[in-house]
Amino acid sequence: MIIASNFKTNHTRKSTREFITQINNFVKNNSLDVQVRIYPALTALDSFECEKSIKIGAQNFYPTCKGSFTGEIGFEQLEEFGVDSVLIGHSERRHILKENNELLVKKFNFAKEQGVEILYCVGEPKEVREKGIDAVMAYILGQFDGIDLDYKRLVIAYEPVWAIGTGLTASNNDIKEVLKRLKVNIQKPLLYGGSVQVDNVGDILNIKNCDGVLIGTASWEKENFCKIIDTAQKIRRVKL
Numbered sequence: 001m002i003i004a005s006n007f008k009t010n011h012t013r014k015s016t017r018e019f020i021t022q023i024n025n026f027v028k029n030n031s032l033d034v035q036v037r038i039y040p041a042l043t044a045l046d047s048f049e050c051e052k053s054i055k056i057g058a059q060n061f062y063p064t065c066k067g068s069f070t071g072e073i074g075f076e077q078l079e080e081f082g083v084d085s086v087l088i089g090h091s092e093r094r095h096i097l098k099e100n101n102e103l104l105v106k107k108f109n110f111a112k113e114q115g116v117e118i119l120y121c122v123g124e125p126k127e128v129r130e131k132g133i134d135a136v137m138a139y140i141l142g143q144f145d146g147i148d149l150d151y152k153r154l155v156i157a158y159e160p161v162w163a164i165g166t167g168l169t170a171s172n173n174d175i176k177e178v179l180k181r182l183k184v185n186i187q188k189p190l191l192y193g194g195s196v197q198v199d200n201v202g203d204i205l206n207i208k209n210c211d212g213v214l215i216g217t218a219s220w221e222k223e224n225f226c227k228i229i230d231t232a233q234k235i236r237r238v239k240l
């Protein structure tokens with residue numbers, strides 16, 4: 001089970017360090033083994049001493065080791081901090097930063113060559129959801145064009161665009177249906193993301209085929225994130 005926190009454009013270097021230290025202590029002191037991922041702002045990356053089950057990843061990178069790509073960050077800079085997990089295809093990068101499929105495939109292939117864990121995000125906008133489940137699946141499956149679904153270190157996050165940062169969560173039935181249909185084609189861990197909260201994470205993690213959650217807003221407070229990890233750990237014990 002994977003519990004991932006996407007900081008987006010939040011937290012400073014100082015508060016990121018405090019956050020990671022507290023989460024690490026919580027995991028260590030309670031001997032938790034649920035997998036935790038934290039994706040801080042790139043400026044807050046550093047060499048953090050963490051338990052094995054915790055990875056600090058990158059929200060973004062340019063598909064290069066180094067070079068002339070003003071404002072971008074390459075793998076030489078990520079490797080300096082031992083980054084071993086990256087996000088690709090987050091809806092904010094697709095829709096706000098206008099990353100198209102061609103660039104996403106380039107990023108995916110580059111990260112794959114580096115052998116890092118890839119958390120690849122997919123999800124439909126509201127107008128597609130309104131057309132029903134077949135349209136949703138056609139849209140999501142299209143987002144896998146050019147993506148190697150056999151890559152060993154691939155994790156998928158299903159995040160309906162209309163549910164991200166809006167306070168609207170997909171219904172448990174909708175999540176269940178999409179994850180069930182994805183599982184037919186993809187034998188990889190499947191996460192859900194989209195306004196996951198402390199008080200609904202338990203129900204979501206109990207959905208069949210749900211292997212974890214990717215969380216923005218509700219994960220930015222240390223206490224909340226600890227509660228979410230704790231809930232996940234309890235559910236994991238029952239599921240085992």
Ligand code: PEP
Nearest residue numbers: 164165193194195216217
């Ligand atoms: C996200 O950033 O991937 C996300 C799901 O955000 P939020 O939890 O705020 O909807």
